[in-house]
Amino acid sequence: MDIKKRILVDMDGVLSNIYEQFKRYELEDTGTLIERSETLGKTEQEAFVNSLKYVIKKGFWRTIPVMPNAIDTLRILNKKYEVFIISSAMEFPNSLEEKYYWMEEHFPFITWKQLVLCGSKVMAKGDIMIDDHFKNLDYFDGRALLFSQPHNFGKENRGHERVEGWVEISKILL
Amino acid sequence: MDIKKRILVDMDGVLSNIYEQFKRYELEDTGTLIERSETLGKTEQEAFVNSLKYVIKKGFWRTIPVMPNAIDTLRILNKKYEVFIISSAMEFPNSLEEKYYWMEEHFPFITWKQLVLCGSKVMAKGDIMIDDHFKNLDYFDGRALLFSQPHNFGKENRGHERVEGWVEISKILL
Numbered sequence: 581m582d583i584k585k586r587i588l589v590d591m592d593g594v595l596s597n598i599y600e601q602f603k604r605y606e607l608e609d610t611g612t613l614i615e616r617s618e619t620l621g622k623t624e625q626e627a628f629v630n631s632l633k634y635v636i637k638k639g640f641w642r643t644i645p646v647m648p649n650a651i652d653t654l655r656i657l658n659k660k661y662e663v664f665i666i667s668s669a670m671e672f673p674n675s676l677e678e679k680y681y682w683m684e685e686h687f688p689f690i691t692w693k694q695l696v697l698c699g700s701k702v703m704a705k706g707d708i709m710i711d712d713h714f715k716n717l718d719y720f721d722g723r724a725l726l727f728s729q730p731h732n733f734g735k736e737n738r739g740h741e742r743v744e745g746w747v748e749i750s751k752i753l754l
Numbered sequence: 755m756d757i758k759k760r761i762l763v764d765m766d767g768v769l770s771n772i773y774e775q776f777k778r779y780e781l782e783d784t785g786t787l788i789e790r791s792e793t794l795g796k797t798e799q800e801a802f803v804n805s806l807k808y809v810i811k812k813g814f815w816r817t818i819p820v821m822p823n824a825i826d827t828l829r830i831l832n833k834k835y836e837v838f839i840i841s842s843a844m845e846f847p848n849s850l851e852e853k854y855y856w857m858e859e860h861f862p863f864i865t866w867k868q869l870v871l872c873g874s875k876v877m878a879k880g881d882i883m884i885d886d887h888f889k890n891l892d893y894f895d896g897r898a899l900l901f902s903q904p905h906n907f908g909k910e911n912r913g914h915e916r917v918e919g920w921v922e923i924s925k926i927l928l
C-alpha cells in the first residue's frame with residue numbers, strides 16, 4: 581500500500597474567495613466598489629478598512645464565495661493525497677462553527693476528521709502546504725505553494741512556489 | 755536564545771474533567787449516580803450510555819469542570835515550553851465556540867494563537883504530547899504522556915509514559 585502524501589490546504593483566500601466577500605460587504609455597507617487594482621500589495625485590512633467590522637458579523641464566514649475550480653480540484657486531490665484543511669480561525673471565534681458548515685456545504689467529500697481550525701499553523705506537519713500567507717509557509721518544512729492573492733501581489737516568493745489558482749494546482753499536483 | 759520544546763496538550767479528559775460533566779448530566783437527566791468504579795476500562799459511550807445526547811446540548815462543553823491542578827501547572831509550563839492546546843472537537847461543531855470560551859475563562863494566559871481544534875491529531879508536530887487517548891498518542895513521534903482516565907484504566911501503556919494527573923506532570927516536566 582502506498583503511503584499518501586499529506587497536503588495542508590488553507591481556507592481563506594485559497595478555498596474561499598474572501599476578497600469577493602469583503603468587496604460585497606464594503607459595497608453594501610458604504611456603497612463603494614473597491615477594484616482589485618486598489619487592493620494589490622496591501623494587507624486585507626489596508627485594502628478593506630472596515631474589514632474588522634465585517635468579520636464579526638453573523639453570516640460573514642458562512643456565505644463566502646468558493647474560489648473558482650477549488651471544488652473539482654480538491655475532490656480529485658482528496659483521492660490521491662491525505663488532505664487536511666487547516667484554517668487560522670481562532671482570532672474570530674464566531675467563525676469556527678460557520679467555517680465548519682461552510683466546508684460541509686461546499687466540500688461534502690471532506691470529512692470532519694480532515695478539518696483543523698487553529699490560531700497558528702507552526703504545529704502542522706505535512707508534505708505540501710497551499711497557503712496565501714508567508715507567515716504560514718515560512719515555518720513549513722515541506723513543499724510550500726504560495727497561492728496568489730492581492731495581498732501577496734508583487735512580493736518576493738521567498739523560495740516558495742507561486743500558483744495562480746486551482747487550475748494551476750491541479751496541473752502541478754495531479 | 756533557547757528554543758523551547760513544544761508541548762501539545764489535550765482538552766477533554768486532560769484539562770477538562772469530562773467524566774464529572776457526564777456524571778452531572780446523567781444524574782440530572784436520569785437520577786442515576788454513576789460511580790467511578792463502574793466506568794473503569796469502558797469507553798465513554800459505554801460508561802455513559804446517554805453521552806451522545808448530552809454532548810450536543812447547548813452549554814455542555816462550556817461548563818465542564820477543570821481538572822484538578824491543571825491551571826497552576828499549565829501556567830508554569832506555558833513559560834518554560836511552547837504550549838499548544840489541541841482538542842478533537844470537530845465531531846461536535848457545537849463544541850467549537852464553547853471550547854474557545856472555556857479556555858478563555860479558565861486559562862486566560864493561553865492565547866488564541868495557542869489553540870487548535872481538529873478532527874484528528876495526526877498532523878500535529880511537537881516534542882511532547884499529553885493525551886488520554888491511544889488513538890492520538892500512537893501516531894505521535896515525540897514523547898507521549900498517557901493521562902490516566904477511566905477509559906484507559908487497566909490497559910497496556912503501549913510504550914507511552916502513564917501519568918496520574920497534573921501534579922505528576924509538573925514533577926516530570928518542571
